[in-house]
Every structure is written in C-alpha cells, then in structure tokens.
Amino acid sequence: MQKLAILAIVLLFVTPAFAQQTLNYSWEDGATILGFYGALCCDTNVSGAQNGFAGDGVAYSCPGAVDGTQYLHVAEDPHSSTPQAFVAWVTGLTDGDVVDVMCYGYDISPDLSPSMRLWGSYTAVGGDVNSYTGSAGGTGDYTAGLGWDLMSDSWVFDSNVGVQDGLVIQVRLYSYPTTSDPNHTDYWIDDLTVTAPDHAVIHFPVPMSPVEESSWGSIKALYR
Ligand SMILES: [Ca+2]
Ligand SMILES: [Ca+2]
Numbered sequence: 140m141q142k143l144a145i146l147a148i149v150l151l152f153v154t155p156a157f158a159q160q161t162l163n164y165s166w167e168d169g170a171t172i173l174g175f176y177g178a179l180c181c182d183t184n185v186s187g188a189q190n191g192f193a194g195d196g197v198a199y200s201c202p203g204a205v206d207g208t209q210y211l212h213v214a215e216d217p218h219s220s221t222p223q224a225f226v227a228w229v230t231g232l233t234d235g236d237v238v239d240v241m242c243y244g245y246d247i248s249p250d251l252s253p254s255m256r257l258w259g260s261y262t263a264v265g266g267d268v269n270s271y272t273g274s275a276g277g278t279g280d281y282t283a284g285l286g287w288d289l290m291s292d293s294w295v296f297d298s299n300v301g302v303q304d305g306l307v308i309q310v311r312l313y314s315y316p317t318t319s320d321p322n323h324t325d326y327w328i329d330d331l332t333v334t335a336p337d338h339a340v341i342h343f344p345v346p347m348s349p350v351e352e353s354s355w356g357s358i359k360a361l362y363r
Pocket of ligand 2: 248249250251252282284
C-alpha cells in the first residue's frame with residue numbers, strides 16, 4: 140500500500156515533465172507564413188540559391204536551404220519599424236507551460252543589420268492567429284551573421300487570468316536604414332522546431348491555393 144502511494148506521488152510529479160511534444164517544420168510542403176504584422180512583404184517558398192538586397196541597394200545572396208530543399212523568403216519593404224513574420228502558433232496553453240523554439244535565419248552581417256531574432260505574442264482564447272492580446276517578449280540573441288544561424292528562445296506561458304491561451308512565434312526583421320523608403324531587405328528562414336506540452340496544439344504554415352486563401356477567414360471561423 141505504501142509502495143503504491145509512493146508510486147502515485149512519483150507519477151504525479153514526474154509524468155507532466157515528460158509530457159512534451161516536439162515538432163519540426165522545414166517549409167518542404169511549399170507553405171510560407173501563418174500571418175504577419177508591419178511592413179512585411181513578398182513571402183515566398185523558395186529553393187536553391189537566392190539573390191536579394193540588404194538595404195541601401197546592397198546585393199547579397201543565400202546559397203540555399205539549411206535543411207531539405209525548400210525554405211522561406213520574406214522581405215521588409217518599405218523599411219519601417221520592426222516587421223514580424225508569424226512562423227508558428229501554439230494554442231491550448233495554460234499558466235506555466237514552457238514553449239521552446241529553434242529556427243534558422245540567414246545572416247552574413249555580424250553585429251550589423253540586417254538581422255533577425257525570435258519574439259512572442261499572445262492570442263485570445265477562441266481567437267485566431269491575429270487576435271493579439273499582448274507581447275510575450277523575447278530573450279534570444281540576434282542572428283550572429285555567420286551564414287545560417289540558429290535562433291532559439293523559450294517562453295513560460297502566462298494566461299493573463301484566462302484571457303489568452305495562444306502564443307504566436309514571430310521572426311522579427313531588423314533592417315538598415317531603419318526607415319527611409321524605398322529600401323528593401325530580403326530575409327531567408329528555415330528548419331523550425333517547436334517543443335510544447337502535449338495538451339497544446341502546434342500550428343505551422345499550411346500550403347494553400349489563391350482560391351483557398353480567400354476563404355481562409357471563414358474556415359478559421361468554424362474553429363472558434
Ligand atoms: Ca527546409
Ligand atoms: Ca546581421
């Protein structure tokens with residue numbers, strides 16, 4: 140009897156710590172992003188070497204995917220504030236849940252823009268990916284500027300007394316010059332890994348045709 144009680148106590152405390160799921164998304168299915176905020180444009184699923192601009196008309200290029208063949212391209216155009224690419228969304232979260240994220244960003248300018256980093260924002264209970272309820276911040280480093288750099292960050296979920304149950308994972312874009320149009324900076328992103336508790340749902344970008352895109356709002360409404 141004592142042994143059973145001890146076992147029950149051990150399971151109670153040990154099991155939740157292991158009830159985690161880890162999912163990877165590498166853009167191999169042709170999708171782009173779940174959404175965005177700010178002056179982000181030109182989201183495309185690409186493969187092979189890509190040529191672009193790093194602000195002020197300076198050309199630079201990316202040699203290809205860091206994982207598989209497909210990867211994500213986005214751009215900041217015009218340069219304005221800090222655009223955000225929504226690359227993952229975790230829903231069904233409760234207070235104290237930990238979400239860990241790793242993602243590669245391409246950067247060849249050490250200690251200078253353009254650079255990227257991960258950031259988080261909350262979404263409302265029952266809301267969609269755009270139902271912003273506040274910033275979740277970020278503590279991870281900027282891309283190092285050594286080619287494909289691994290960005291990583293971790294969040295401890297705060298439901299704000301039950302107001303929010305979703306966490307949007309953003310890649311933030313930092314371009315230079317910071318404001319003057321018509322500057323344009325290209326960014327490349329690949330190989331995203333999200334770890335979250337089993338009871339949560341991890342959403343990644345999904346491929347869709349232009350026709351499907353127009354009805355996406357009504358599809359999302361069904362899940363409210
Ligand atoms: Ca890939
Ligand atoms: Ca940089």
